[in-house]
Amino acid sequence: MIQSPFPRHLLGCFLGLALSAQAPSLIHAGRLLDVRTGQVLTDQGLLVKEGRIAASGPWSQVSAGAPKGTTVLDLSDQYVLPGLIEAHTHVLLQGNRFSQDYADQILKESVPYRTLRAAAAAKAALAWGFTTLRDLGSEGAGYADMDLKRAIAAGVVPGPRLFVAGKAFSATGTYPLQNYAWELDLPSGVRVVDGVEAIRVAVRDEVRHGADWVKVYVDRSITLGTDGRLRSLTNYRPEELKAFVDEAHRLGKRTSAHVKGWDGIDAALTAGFDTLEHADGFTDDLFDRAVKQGTFWCPTIYAGIWVAEGRGPLGRKATEILAAAFRKGLAKGVKIALGSDAGAFPWTENPAIELALMVERGMTPLQAIQAATVVAADLLGTKELGHLEPGAHADLIALSNDPLKDITALQRLRTVLKGGVVVRWEPTPTLAAELPSR
C-alpha cells in the first residue's frame, strides 16, 4: 500500500523545484506531537492538499477518507511535529564575535556576495527544520533580505518562509561602523534616523520596501549598576520610540526592540514595542509590565554565550544575569519565543541549540517546543503556522527519538517538509557540512 511520492534518487537533495505541492498526499505519522497539549498521538494521518493540512486524525480514518490514488509518505517510525519557527535571525550575517568580524563583512563583502551567503544560510536553516524565520535586520545589506524572501517564495532557491525587517533603525552615533577616521564616509549597519517626523517617514519608507517588521536598536553601552542591575544608555527620547511604534502599528506592522539593559527594556515597554530582543537586564518589575502588556521575549541565549569573549568583561557576566532572568521570566509567565540571534554566531551552527539551552535554564522540553511553534506563530500574528491542524501550512519535521525526553533530538532530524514538499529525507549527508567556507 505504501508508495513513496518522492523518487528515491532525488531524495536527500532539495526537491522544492522538482515536486509539485498541488497533488494531494497522505502522511502516515507513527507518533504525532500535539504541541498545544503535549499529547503524543500514535498512528496518525495527515492529508495534505495544495500545501496545507486538509485533514488530520487516526490513520485508519484519514487514509479511508483520502481520494483514491493519493500518494503516501511513510513516517510511521518517526515522531512528527510542526516545522520550527526561529523568531530572531540575521541571514545576512555570518558571526560577529569581535567588532572587526562585523566590519569585515560590511566593508569587504559586497551585497551580492553576502546575499549568496544568506541563500546558503537559508538552505541550512530549512534542512535543520526551521521552516519559518523572522529575520531582524539586514545589517548593512540594504533590502537583500527582501530579495531572498522573494527568491524563496518563487522557488528560485530553497529556504524557510521569511518575515523580514529590511534595515533596522538606530540614532546618530549609536551603531557600527564607528570610531574610524572622521574624514571617511563609511556605511552603517542600520538606517540612521532621528526626530519624530523623520522617524514616521522612515517607517513608511521601510514598509514601502516590504518590511514585515520594524526593528529598532533601543539601547547600547551596558554597565553593571551598583544595584546589581544591568544598566544601559537609551538611543532615543521616549517620544521618538513612541513614533516608531505608532507609525508601524498604524500601517499594520509589528515592532521589535533590541534591548540589553534595564533602561532600554523600560523604554521599550513604555513605548509599547511588541517584542523584546535579548533583554539580559530583565527584572521582576519589568517582567510584570511585559506580562501585563503581552510583550514577547526572544532571549537569544546562545548568541550571548558565543559573542561573550568579544564583549569585554561584562560579556560573560551578562550571560549569567540573563540565565537568572530567564528563570524568573519563565516563572512570571512572560511569552518566550525561540530566538537565537543566528547570524551573530555563524550559520555553520544549528540554532536548535537554543532549545537545549532554554531547557537547561528551566523550561520543560514541551515549553521549548511551544516557544518554537505556537508561541512564535502568535508572535508573528499568524494562525497558519506552528501547528498541524487543518488549514495550517504543511510544514513539519520528523525524527527518530522523542523530543519530549531529549530536546537535543531536535538537532538530529530525519525529515523536513515545507508546504507539503519534502526538503530533507535522511539518511543523507549533513547539509550543514555543505556550507562553503569564507
Ligand SMILES: [Zn+2]
Ligand atoms: Zn539580532
